Amino acid sequence: MGHWLYRNIVEPGKLPLLLALAAFVLTFVVTRIITRLIRAGRGPFGNVKAGGLHIHHVVPGIILTVLGGFGAVASGRHGFGAAVFAIVFGVGAGLVLDEFALILHLDDVYWTEQGRKSVEVVVLTAALVGLVLSGFAPFGVNDLSQEELQDRGGVIATVAVNFVFALAVLSKGKTKTALFSVIVPLVGLIGLVRLARPGSPWARRFYRRRPRARARAVLRAYRHDRRWSGPSRRVQDWIGGKPDPGPGPELNRSR
Template sequence: MGHWFHTNIVEPGKLPLLLALASFVLTFVITRTITRLIRAGKGPFRNVSSAGGVHIHHVVPGVVLALVGGFGAVATGREGAAAALFAVVFGIGAGLVLDEFALILHLDDVYWSDEGRKSVEVVVLTFSLVLLTLGGFSPLGVNELTGDERQNRGVFVLTLAVNFLFVLLTLLKGKFRTAVIGTLVPFVAIVGSLRLARPGSFWARRMYRRRPKARARAGLRAYRHDRRWNRAVRRFQDVVGGFQERSPLRVGHGRSDDGPPDPR
């Protein structure tokens, strides 16, 4: 195990990336645990993150830590104790920021709402991409080229262009997650680009406008796909993000209007 770790992680310079990923996941888990305890009114945690009556979301220190860790990592390189330290700092900051990704996206405190599920989705997607990178995958299939093919600029550029085209087609067909994963695993993008587009996507609006049978097939396939997977995805998000919990308590971490309490 030690030999494998040194050969595949330490020697290629991937240790900072592994430390950043570990601190990222750990920070997200700890943050979600604390916010769920605050929401339920349990434990020693209280909503003390305020200054001058203004609530400070944890995305704020997250941005600061991510900037410190990112600039520090660029300045120190990929080796040494300093690089490892800044990788951990960056991972902590990224975990805090992406835990409130939905808040940044909607410019509203949607932490416990359905819109807040986007934060969990982005965290899982980020974890998957970094894990693939640790596994040796490179953007647009560069890792699949031999040394001679990389030296041949024509083959290199053509490979990048073709794989990018598949990713772009997948994105135009409304399959964002598939397109993102496809940047590291080209086969996923190829499959996504060849299958029917999702209803409402740019591709469906343009290409299926005069093809009622294609529109019907696309709608039926999307319905079956969503019916099969959405329930499992929501259950996973409920377990990870705590969306199933309900509490009448208000501890000052939600909306300040007279609507339903949002006691995070």
């Protein structure tokens, strides 16, 4: 384990990425715990205000992200400074993406249905960074054996081909599948052979004169959303908290 960690994480300079990912996930978890306690009126926590203005945690998150990003660029991939700035960046990114929905809608939708976007983005970001972190990194590793060169070259070629597939999958309106297909080959192949989402560029281009294909795409999308929307919502509620009832954000101004 120690040899694998050194060869694939430390030597190629991916230790800052590992620290940033750990800080990112931990920050999101702690932030959600605190906001849920505030929402329930429990614990010593409360909203941060300055002169009656509610300071959302995306504000310090942006500051930490900027400091960590520029610091990481200046310090390089190795050394104590790189590790520190990676942690700072991870903490800032966790705070920012926890309120991604607020930035997207320019409104306080933290505890509304629209606020689910924050949880989706955080989970997707952590998964993608984890996949990149667990993959082989041939650059920066010294004294590679012939077998290691072949393995890592195969991974690079696979990722390159998958990237082309990912573009096609993305044109089918399957954003999440396209992102994961860059790393996981099977995901890209499955997304490539399945029907496109209605209204996607692929559907508009290739289903325009194929009414049966359009009808099948609409029916499949309906069945897929009906089957998976419930479990997906329950997982999101478990991770980030259940949204408040009501259509608008005006009832959700307080954490």
